[in-house]
Amino acid sequence: MSGCPFGGTSPEAPDGGTQADAVGSAPAAAPEPAVASDVGSPKRGLSRRGLLSLAGVGGAVAGLAAGYLSHDAVPAEAAPASTAGDVVPFYGERQAGIVTPAQDRLHMAAFDVTVEDRTAVIKLLKDWTAAAEAMTAARTTGRTGAVDGPYDAPPEDTGEAIDLAAGKLTLTFGFGPGLFEKDGKARFGLDGRRPDALIDLPRFPGDALQPERTGGDIVVQACADDPQVAVHAIRNLARIGFGKVRVRWSQLGFGRTSSTSRAQTTPRNLFGFKDGTANLKVEDGTLLDQHVWATAGSRSGEAWMAGGSYLVSRRIRMHIEIWDRTSLREQEGLIGRTKGAGAPLSGGEEFTAPDFGLKGRDGGPLIAVDSHVRLAHASQNDGVKMLRRGYNYTDGSDGLGHLDAGLFFIAFVKDPRTHYVPMQMAMAKSDKLALEYLKHTGSGLFAVPPGIKPGGFIGEGLFA
Amino acid sequence: MPGTPLPKMASRHRKSLALVAAAAAVPLVLAGCADNAKTPGSNASAGPIQVTSTKTECKVSTGSVPSGNLSFAVKNEGTEITEFYLLAEDGLRIVGEVENIGPGLTRNLVVTAPAGKYTTACKPGMQGDGIRSAFEVTDSGNKTAVDADFQKLADTGVQQYAAYVKDQTEQLVTGTKAFADAYAAGDTSKARELYAATRMHWERIEPVAESFGDLDPKLDAREADLEPGQEWTGWHRAEKDLFPPAGYTALTAAERAKIATQLVADTEELGKRTRTVELSADKLGNGAKELLDEVARGKVTGEEEIWSHTDLWDFQANVDGARIAFESLKPALTQKDAALAKSLDEKFSALQAELKKHATGDGFAYYNELSATEVQQLAALVDALGEPLSKLTSAVVL
Ligand SMILES: [Cu+2]
Numbered sequence: 083m084s085g086c087p088f089g090g091t092s093p094e095a096p097d098g099g100t101q102a103d104a105v106g107s108a109p110a111a112a113p114e115p116a117v118a119s120d121v122g123s124p125k126r127g128l129s130r131r132g133l134l135s136l137a138g139v140g141g142a143v144a145g146l147a148a149g150y151l152s153h154d155a156v157p158a159e160a161a162p163a164s165t166a167g168d169v170v171p172f173y174g175e176r177q178a179g180i181v182t183p184a185q186d187r188l189h190m191a192a193f194d195v196t197v198e199d200r201t202a203v204i205k206l207l208k209d210w211t212a213a214a215e216a217m218t219a220a221r222t223t224g225r226t227g228a229v230d231g232p233y234d235a236p237p238e239d240t241g242e243a244i245d246l247a248a249g250k251l252t253l254t255f256g257f258g259p260g261l262f263e264k265d266g267k268a269r270f271g272l273d274g275r276r277p278d279a280l281i282d283l284p285r286f287p288g289d290a291l292q293p294e295r296t297g298g299d300i301v302v303q304a305c306a307d308d309p310q311v312a313v314h315a316i317r318n319l320a321r322i323g324f325g326k327v328r329v330r331w332s333q334l335g336f337g338r339t340s341s342t343s344r345a346q347t348t349p350r351n352l353f354g355f356k357d358g359t360a361n362l363k364v365e366d367g368t369l370l371d372q373h374v375w376a377t378a379g380s381r382s383g384e385a386w387m388a389g390g391s392y393l394v395s396r397r398i399r400m401h402i403e404i405w406d407r408t409s410l411r412e413q414e415g416l417i418g419r420t421k422g423a424g425a426p427l428s429g430g431e432e433f434t435a436p437d438f439g440l441k442g443r444d445g446g447p448l449i450a451v452d453s454h455v456r457l458a459h460a461s462q463n464d465g466v467k468m469l470r471r472g473y474n475y476t477d478g479s480d481g482l483g484h485l486d487a488g489l490f491f492i493a494f495v496k497d498p499r500t501h502y503v504p505m506q507m508a509m510a511k512s513d514k515l516a517l518e519y520l521k522h523t524g525s526g527l528f529a530v531p532p533g534i535k536p537g538g539f540i541g542e543g544l545f546a
Numbered sequence: 547m548p549g550t551p552l553p554k555m556a557s558r559h560r561k562s563l564a565l566v567a568a569a570a571a572v573p574l575v576l577a578g579c580a581d582n583a584k585t586p587g588s589n590a591s592a593g594p595i596q597v598t599s600t601k602t603e604c605k606v607s608t609g610s611v612p613s614g615n616l617s618f619a620v621k622n623e624g625t626e627i628t629e630f631y632l633l634a635e636d637g638l639r640i641v642g643e644v645e646n647i648g649p650g651l652t653r654n655l656v657v658t659a660p661a662g663k664y665t666t667a668c669k670p671g672m673q674g675d676g677i678r679s680a681f682e683v684t685d686s687g688n689k690t691a692v693d694a695d696f697q698k699l700a701d702t703g704v705q706q707y708a709a710y711v712k713d714q715t716e717q718l719v720t721g722t723k724a725f726a727d728a729y730a731a732g733d734t735s736k737a738r739e740l741y742a743a744t745r746m747h748w749e750r751i752e753p754v755a756e757s758f759g760d761l762d763p764k765l766d767a768r769e770a771d772l773e774p775g776q777e778w779t780g781w782h783r784a785e786k787d788l789f790p791p792a793g794y795t796a797l798t799a800a801e802r803a804k805i806a807t808q809l810v811a812d813t814e815e816l817g818k819r820t821r822t823v824e825l826s827a828d829k830l831g832n833g834a835k836e837l838l839d840e841v842a843r844g845k846v847t848g849e850e851e852i853w854s855h856t857d858l859w860d861f862q863a864n865v866d867g868a869r870i871a872f873e874s875l876k877p878a879l880t881q882k883d884a885a886l887a888k889s890l891d892e893k894f895s896a897l898q899a900e901l902k903k904h905a906t907g908d909g910f911a912y913y914n915e916l917s918a919t920e921v922q923q924l925a926a927l928v929d930a931l932g933e934p935l936s937k938l939t940s941a942v943v944l
Contacts, residue, residue, distance in 0.1 A: 448627065
C-alpha cells in the first residue's frame with residue numbers, strides 16, 4: 083500500500099521511512115540496505131533537491147554545501163524530509179502512477195527492445211529501477227549526476243531538472259505483447275509467461291492507427307506536476323537504454339482529464355466538458371480489486387501479474403474546429419451532460435447518477451441512446467468500470483491549420499478482455515461523438531507488473 | 547470553471563398566473579435556441595430573465611422588458627422534467643421554447659421579440675397547458691428585424707430545398723442504375739467514368755441521406771469504418787474494386803453483380819424515404835454546416851476516396867448542397883442578419899473560385915495530384931466558410 087500516498091497510514095512506510103528505504107536499494111549494484119543514519123550525511127552527491135534546499139533550508143546548508151564541494155560519487159542520496167509532500171514513493175506493493183493522485187503533466191514513451199539478450203534486458207530493468215527511484219525522489223541519475231562527474235566525460239544526468247522539485251513524479255512501467263513474442267517466437271526466455279489478458283487488441287471500427295504511434299515492447303508512463311520533470315525522466319531512461327531499446331513513440335500530455343481521488347475536482351477535456359466524473363477513485367477500495375488490480379490468472383506462468391494491472395493507451399485525435407462550430411444543444415446531447423456543471427441531462431448535479439430511463443418530449447430519452455455518457459457507463463457495460471488517467475494533448479498543428487489535439491486516453495483495468503474491448507467496441511460502433519468528432523490514431527496495451535520492493539527491480543517477477 | 551452561478555435577480559414583478567386554455571401541440575416551427583450557459587440579454591446590465599419552474603409555480607423575475615434579444619434562464623427546481631414557452635399574445639403561437647429541462651438543470655432561451663404582449667408558460671411534467679403568466683415587451687426604440695413576412699420566407703426556402711432534395715435523389719437513382727449496370731457487366735472503364743459523377747448526387751444531399759441510420763452504412767461505409775463481421779456493400783466496395791490497390795484480388799462477376807443489385811435496391815429505398823422527410827429551417831441550416839464539416843474532415847484530407855482519389859468531386863458536391871441550403875434560407879436570413887448573408891455569399895464564392903482552379907473537363911483533378919499548398923489553400927477557405935456557416939441556424943431560427 084505504500085505505493086499510494088493516500089495509504090500514508092501504512093505504519094512502516096510513512097514518507098520519511100520510504101525515503102530511507104530508498105537509500106540502500108536504488109543501485110542494483112549495491113543491494114545491501116543502507117542505514118537510515120546515512121540520510122542527510124554530508125558525504126552525498128549533489129541532488130536536484132539539494133540545490134533547491136540550499137537556499138531554503140538553513141540548517142541543511144552546511145552539509146549540502148560540503149557534499150557539493152566534495153564531488154562525492156556516492157549514489158542514491160535521500161531527499162531531505164522537507165520535500166516529502168512533493169515526493170510520491172517509488173517502492174510499494176503497487177506501482178505508483180495508477181491510483182496515486184493524477185498529476186497535471188504526462189510524458190509517456192513506448193520502447194522497442196532491439197536486442198535479443200535476456201541478461202541485457204534484466205540489466206536494463208535494474209538500471210531503470212535505480213534511475214526511476216532517484217528521479218522520483220528528485221535526485222539526478224547515475225553515480226555522478228549532472229555536474230559531479232569527470233570534466234572530460236558527458237554528465238550522467240542530462241541536468242534540466244536540477245533546481246526543480248520532484249513534482250510528484252511517478253514512473254510506471256508496463257510490458258507489451260512484443261516483449262514476449264516476436265514473429266510468433268518467444269523472446270528472452272519468456273515462453274508461457276505472456277499473460278492471457280495481454281491480448282492483441284482487435285481492430286475497432288473507425289480506427290486510423292498509425293504504426294509509429296502504436297504498440298511497443300515496454301511502456302513508461304511519467305507523470306508529474308512539472309512537464310520538465312516528466313520529460314527529463316523519459317529522456318534519461320531512453321538514454322540509459324540506448325543500444326538496447328529504441329523509443330517507438332512518445333506522447334506529451336497536459337491537463338489531466340480525470341481525477342483519481344475525490345479530493346480532486348473533475349477536469350475538462352478539450353471539448354470543454356468534464357471528463358471522468360464516473361471514474362474509479364483511490365477511495366473505491368473493493369472496486370479497485372474488482373476492476374483495476376489483476377489477479378494471478380489461471381496459469382502459473384502468468385502469476386507474476388498478481389497485483390498488477392493492464393494499461394490501455396489510445397491517442398484520440400479530436401476534430402476541435404468542427405466541434406467548436408457545433409451548437410451547445412448538440413454538444414450536450416452528444417455527451418449526455420451539461421457543459422457547465424457536468425450534470426447528467428436527466429437532472430441533478432455532477433455526481434448525480436444518470437437516469438437513462440427518463441423520457442423527455444416525444445418519449446425520447448433525455449440522455450440519448452447514442453450519447454457518450456450512456457455508452458461508457460458501467461450500467462451499459464455489464465457493470466465494468468475502469469480507472470482512467472488520460473491527458474489532453476496538443477502536438478501543434480496538422481499542416482491544414484487545424485490543431486493536432488485531443489485526448490491521450492489512458493486506462494488501468496483488471497482485464498482488457500472484459501474491461502476495455504467490449505466497451506470500446508460499443509463506442510466505436512454507436513457513439514455519435516466518436517463517429518463524427520474523434521479519430522483513434524495510436525494504441526497500446528501493456529501488462530503493468532505489481533510494485534517494486536526495495537532491493538528489487540521492475541518486472542522482477544516476470545524474469546524470476 | 548464549474549457552473550458559474552447565474553446572477554441572482556429579485557423577482558420584482560410577478561403577474562398573476564393566467565391559465566389560458568390552448569393547444570400546446572402546435573408543431574414547433576420556431577425552435578428556440580436553448581443553451582445552458584449564461585447568455586447576456588440585450589440589456590446586458592440586467593442579465594437574463596430568471597425563470598424558476600417548480601411543480602406548482604412558474605416564477606418569472608420580471609413581467610416587462612424592453613424589446614430586443616431576450617434571454618431567459620430557466621431553472622427547474624421541481625422534481626420532474628419541465629419546459630418553458632414564450633407564447634404570442636394569443637397563447638397559441640410559440641415564439642420560443644426550451645424543452646427537456648431535467649430536474650435541477652438550468653437552460654437558457656434566447657429569442658428576439660418585438661414589442662407586444664406575450665404569455666410565458668412552464669410545463670412541469672410536460673403535461674397540459676402549463677403554468678402561464680402575462681409578459682410584456684415594451685418598445686425599446688431598437689427596431690427588431692423580425693416582421694410578418696419572415697416565416698413565409700423561411701417556409702418558402704424550406705420548400706425550395708425539399709424540391710432540390712427530390713431532384714437530386716431522382717438523379718441519384720437514375721445514375722446509380724447506369725453505374726450498376728456497367729459495373730455488373732464488367733465494363734470497368736465506363737463504371738469508373740460514372741463513379742464520381744454519380745456520387746455527387748449522393749454527396750449533395752448527404753445530411754438527409756445520413757439521417758437514415760441503416761441505409762447510410764450500407765451505401766457509403768468506408769472499409770476503415772466497418773464493424774467486425776459487417777458485410778461491406780455500397781459505393782466504396784465498388785470503388786476499391788474499380789481502382790484496386792496493389793495486391794488486390796478482384797471480385798468475381800457474381801460478387802460484382804451482387805454489390806450492384808444491392809446498391810440499386812438501397813438507393814431506391816433511400817429515394818422512397820426522402821419523400822417523407824420533414825424539413826425545417828433549422829435542419830437546412832444544420833445540414834449546410836454538416837456538409838462543410840464533411841469536407842473539412844474527409845474530403846480536404848483525401849480520406850473519403852482513398853482508392854479513386856476523386857475527393858474533389860465529393861468536395862464540390864458537398865459545397866453545392868451547402869450552398870443550395872444557404873440560398874434557400876437567404877431571403878429569410880437577409881431579414882435577420884444581412885451582414886451574415888453577405889459574408890456567406892463572399893465565402894462561398896471564394897471557395898468555389900478556388901475549387902474551379904482544379905476543374906478539368908467535366909470533372910476535377912485527382913486528390914493525389916494536388917500539392918500540399920493547394921490542399922492548404924482549400925482547407926483555409928473551408929474553415930473561413932465553416933465558421934460563419936455555423937451561425938446560420940441560430941441566425942434564422944432565433
Ligand atoms: Cu469519455
